Amino acid sequence: MSKKTNERPIFPFTSIVGQEEIFKKLSLILNVIDPKIGGVMIMGDRGTGKSTIVRALVDLLPPIEVIENDLYNSDPYDKELMSDEALEKIKNNEKISIIQIKTPMVDLPLGATEDRVCGTIDIEKAISEGKKAFEPGLLAQANRGILYVDEVNLLDDHLVDVLLDSAASGWNTVEREGISICHPAKFILIGSGNPEEGELRPQLLDRFGMHAQIKTLKEPNLRVKIVQQRELFERNPKEFNLKYQDEQNKLIEKIVTARKNLKNITIKYEILEKISQICSELNVDGLRGDMVTSRAAKALAAFENRLEVTPKDIFTVISLCLRHRLRKDPLQSIDSGVQVQTKFKQVFNYN
Structure with a gap:
């Protein structure tokens, strides 16, 4: 069984052109094959398609199996990637339903607070009812998927530190008033930004596995091709995606095989x-x-x-x-x- 969602069409990854794109695409593909590389930071001028290519990446990822109604995308077969709630159900021999979903991709908004990212603990409920009342955040949603932060260089350093810690450890820990909650948060961290608006501090930048820098294309023929591609996509997204379906499928197959090998x-x-x-x-x-x-x-x-x-x-x-x-x-x-x-x-x- 799988979840059905009404999603807006995504510009196909294989249709993105330009020599400069090769390194940007390669850095993303390699992180998908081995997430332990540590994510990628993509810096480039305004309008160079940074967000487009990142959002196109998720279509190359195979669907994942999760425990139904679990807020952390818990892996039904790996206890290291399960939430406490899922582990409790298994311990009590409760029947769990397994469904298939598209690999999650979460956009982190620039103005997000730490509570929105990490989740919040309802202290009052925890004290009065004696339960760990936790409202999961974006890190829980991104578990086993991709977390994308546009303009990451404008994000508060402390928040970037939190993201990098979770990406490296695969866990998110929230502590409030002596109450501690820990849940799996294993994701590929992708950041993008415009170098004119400043870089991350060297200490934070070092913790991104790879760094791709993209400049505006100068060749008129390539610029025209990109404009034409975009117009064709906007005119009929379904038809445009069908045109690249074979290439997309071949690339997906290569990625799946590479992961296994x-x-x-x-x-x-x-x-x-x-x-x-x-x-x-x-x-x-x-x-x-x-x-x-x-x-x-x-x-x-x-x-x-x-x-x-x-x-x-x-x-x-x-x-x-x-x-x-x-x-x-x-x-x-x-x-x-x-x-x-x-x-x-x-x-x-x-x-």
Whole structure:
């Protein structure tokens, strides 16, 4: 059984054009294959389609099975991804109904409060009735899906910190007046913003797995094509989506296969050593850069249906994984990727 929803048509992911889009699309696809990469921050000029491509991503994700009427999208087969309520039902041998839903995608509004994001505890009810009266927030809705924050660079730093903590741990904890509630919140965090309005602090930016930077297209023929694509979509969304259905299905199949094969991908020690050498020589703080680069390269190999990571895989992903980790001064601009690629070519002796 599945939920039926009346949804507005979404611009198909495979119809989005432009050379600059390749890296933006790749960063999103790799995070879908391996959410442990840690999400992606997409920075770009106004009107470069950041929101369009993120919202198109959800159509590439297979549906998920959840426990019916559960507010946390609890996985009926994995206790680590179940809410306390679901675990209680299973413990009491209550019958649970399983349904299939579309992978959730939650938009976090810019003016959202911490209570709206994390959820609230009704202290009065908890004291008077002795129950943990909890109203789940956006993190509960996003569990096992995607949480998208547009203009994340304008969000309060504390709130960004909360999102990053939940994305990294897979859990959300709310504490009020000595009462503590914890629930699964495993999601892919995607942020976007306009660099003219400022970047995140380096400490927060470092916690995003990947960083894609998109500039306005200059080629007139591509600009015309994008305008025409949009007009065709708006004129008849259903017909436009049908035109790309085969391409969408092929991409979905590749992603599903890559997810299954990810555990079988190997990466040679010498390559791992060279990744760490690049991070060290670029003065990248911590080990996140090393880990994210190897994870992203494995996801790319899986996506291309190979079993071993090659230097070319590293070259493809390393700028996306490291460029935002080079900035030490909040006023400094983010590297375009040239510095990372130059260092890669030196270390790997790659032409």
